[in-house]
Amino acid sequence: MNLSKFKILVVDDENDARLLIHRQLKSMGFEKIVLAKERRKALDEMFLTRFYLIIADWDMPGMDGLSFYKNI
Helix, strand or coil: CCHHHCEEEEECCCHHHHHHHHHHHHHHCCCEEEEECCHHHHHHHHHHCCCCEEEECCCCCCCCHHHHHHHC
């Protein structure tokens, strides 16, 4: 399966966590990865494109992961 065509959104307020997840996804063959530090940027990105997968931190300032998912 060609994973390079799938778009993935990673939402995490911790830079190290975002980069670690990004590296892992790249090593698996994913190429279209969008990183967001905060929920507002993530929601804006979701209005611009459709994502195959969204990975969000459960404990983010301003909105936890569950609330984030309920808002999409």
